[in-house]
Amino acid sequence: MALHDRIRTEIEGQILSGTLQPGDKVPSELELMAHYGCSRMTVSKALTALSGAGLLQRRKRAGTVVAPRPTETMVLDVPDLAVEIARRGQAYRFQLIGRDIRPPRPEDELDEGLARAGLLLFVRGVHSADDEPIAYEERFISLTAVPEITEADFSVESPGSWLLRHIPWTEAENRIGAVGAHPDWAARLNIAPGTACLSIERKTWRGDERITLVRQKFVAGSFELVARFGAA
Amino acid sequence: MALHDRIRTEIEGQILSGTLQPGDKVPSELELMAHYGCSRMTVSKALTALSGAGLLQRRKRAGTVVAPRPTETMVLDVPDLAVEIARRGQAYRFQLIGRDIRPPRPEDELDEGLARAGLLLFVRGVHSADDEPIAYEERFISLTAVPEITEADFSVESPGSWLLRHIPWTEAENRIGAVGAHPDWAARLNIAPGTACLSIERKTWRGDERITLVRQKFVAGSFELVARFGAA
DNA sequence: CAGTGGTCTAGACCACTGA
DNA sequence: CAGTGGTCTAGACCACTGA
Known part of the structure; x- marks a missing residue:
């Protein structure tokens, strides 16, 4: 499993399990780089994917937060x-x-x-x-x-x-x-x-x-x- | 519009318009780098997105081809x-x-x-x-x-x-x-x-x-x- | 105005696989 | 075995925006 997949999966798990609630702040890219000991591109790939899936919302300066509720689209x-x-x-x-x-x-x-x-x-x-x-x-x-x-x-x-x-x-x-x-x-x-x-x-x-x-x-x-x- | 978005949109357009048919080979990342004068990460981002959307299929050595038919999922x-x-x-x-x-x-x-x-x-x-x-x-x-x-x-x-x-x-x-x-x-x-x-x-x-x-x-x-x- | 994300570069090593 | 995609690095510049 690629590192960016592991990062994505771990954050996704925290959201689905409720450890991270809607509105909660997710660590910034710099913090995640330090935590996983990897480059910024790698954490960015994971966060961008989660943002695309609607689980995260990202705003400059304000940072990344858990999205209000997973959209109920099927x-x-x-x-x-x-x-x-x-x-x-x-x-x-x-x-x-x-x-x-x-x-x-x-x-x-x-x-x-x-x-x-x-x-x-x-x-x-x-x-x-x-x-x-x-x-x-x-x-x-x-x-x-x-x-x-x-x-x-x-x-x-x-x-x-x-x-x-x-x-x-x-x-x-x-x-x-x-x-x-x-x-x-x-x-x-x-x-x-x-x-x-x-x-x-x-x-x-x-x-x-x-x-x-x-x-x-x-x-x-x-x-x-x-x-x-x-x-x- | 970001360059990777432009590359993605152009290839997507060729698929939807029929210029690129299912099974057709898409230029390799190296060829697209030369064509757009950009780095490999940038074309990779565009192609990975199209692959994730089901429009392209990528295989090592064989290259990237247009997917059989856009999946009819709604x-x-x-x-x-x-x-x-x-x-x-x-x-x-x-x-x-x-x-x-x-x-x-x-x-x-x-x-x-x-x-x-x-x-x-x-x-x-x-x-x-x-x-x-x-x-x-x-x-x-x-x-x-x-x-x-x-x-x-x-x-x-x-x-x-x-x-x-x-x-x-x-x-x-x-x-x-x-x-x-x-x-x-x-x-x-x-x-x-x-x-x-x-x-x-x-x-x-x-x-x-x-x-x-x-x-x-x-x-x-x-x-x-x-x-x-x-x-x- | 400082921290954040968005994007991009120019490399690198690797795994896979079909010519 | 050579070309392809998959992944990753260590930087860079920029736009945005809320403290």
């Missing part, structure tokens, strides 16, 4: 559905229901970014695993941002997988909730209207440019999101 | 419910339904870590906003890990807020899905059995020690999780 796995289903050992299929090129409409309830994007590709379809439908999807794609998608064949590949391969997003926002199945698409999933479904709405960007908005409804029990935080 | 905000509701300007309340100290039972469907933890505090209750119930919660807390929680007053503060204040977790795992309301608790939420609910199961650890398992059911529409990725 890592959420949002896998490509096709990949995830294949990983379960099931046969993935995307069944296209409809595909239109048209301007945005008020009832689409789009965000500003897409509503102003000009022509959209509107795609609807069903994701299935071993021929069992598990999710209904409605997707809007900005043709300004992705003109070449008009050539894509969605009987071979889902729109999501196609986009991931051709123009991976750099920013995304997901909204996750629950919803009773709507009559318009309940039949597509072989469920009764009102049945509980997991609802995911995802917006993606590439830099400043809006790419796509997708709304997916998963049959309850068919799909779970997992979010982990920490060393695991 | 930052998920999992706020304290009390804080979140207060932020909306609503009055938060936790109504305790039951509180027992007992050993684990098979029907609890606990994970190994808690099932072996010895005595548990089992708490049930309802979270409400402006006296409207929005979530039902069942929680198991390891008394081995948190003996002092027997003194807590859950008419003042929810078990979740109490735990956050007293022994914040260091690791957590969330499972997020949808479920139809069960007759046992549907009435607590003033909804009909079978109504769609968002289901969150969260396990937390403090270091190696299992702390709590909580299962929450949110009335559809009352609560959304938001996950963001990228610069936003």
Whole structure:
């Protein structure tokens, strides 16, 4: 283990164990140099890493203190559905229901970014695993941002997988909730209207440019999101 | 902007724009030193940061290459419910339904870590906003890990807020899905059995020690999780 | 204005590993 | 075995900012 890793780990341990409380002052770089008998670059590397992880706050002249509270942010796995289903050992299929090129409409309830994007590709379809439908999807794609998608064949590949391969997003926002199945698409999933479904709405960007908005409804029990935080 | 930041940003830009494709070789540290006219520590700082962010993979002798695909991990905000509701300007309340100290039972469907933890505090209750119930919660807390929680007053503060204040977790795992309301608790939420609910199961650890398992059911529409990725 | 962190240099030795 | 990254040193100059 490198020395800078050892320094980082020891200070991290004192924070997690509560020996160092939020607001407590951490020794200055000079003091840590003396304590560990190393150069300033080495302690700086450890402290910079802890600061980047949100455990420390550093201010010139004032020194380094333990950050108020570890931010409760988590890592959420949002896998490509096709990949995830294949990983379960099931046969993935995307069944296209409809595909239109048209301007945005008020009832689409789009965000500003897409509503102003000009022509959209509107795609609807069903994701299935071993021929069992598990999710209904409605997707809007900005043709300004992705003109070449008009050539894509969605009987071979889902729109999501196609986009991931051709123009991976750099920013995304997901909204996750629950919803009773709507009559318009309940039949597509072989469920009764009102049945509980997991609802995911995802917006993606590439830099400043809006790419796509997708709304997916998963049959309850068919799909779970997992979010982990920490060393695991 | 520091030089190492500029180097990092330029390489990052080439990856995000597609100029550098996954698998492509990035110039070696020596080449970058010559290109930017700086020392090796400076280019190393930039490359180490990009490697830590998952955009580059570095191997000795083989050099540095663009990573296969930016990992699709997202930052998920999992706020304290009390804080979140207060932020909306609503009055938060936790109504305790039951509180027992007992050993684990098979029907609890606990994970190994808690099932072996010895005595548990089992708490049930309802979270409400402006006296409207929005979530039902069942929680198991390891008394081995948190003996002092027997003194807590859950008419003042929810078990979740109490735990956050007293022994914040260091690791957590969330499972997020949808479920139809069960007759046992549907009435607590003033909804009909079978109504769609968002289901969150969260396990937390403090270091190696299992702390709590909580299962929450949110009335559809009352609560959304938001996950963001990228610069936003 | 003195202490702190932010950044950078010009070296060094080493471990790894693929040509 | 030669090129690469991983780590570290002993300095340096600077910007910031709170005592």
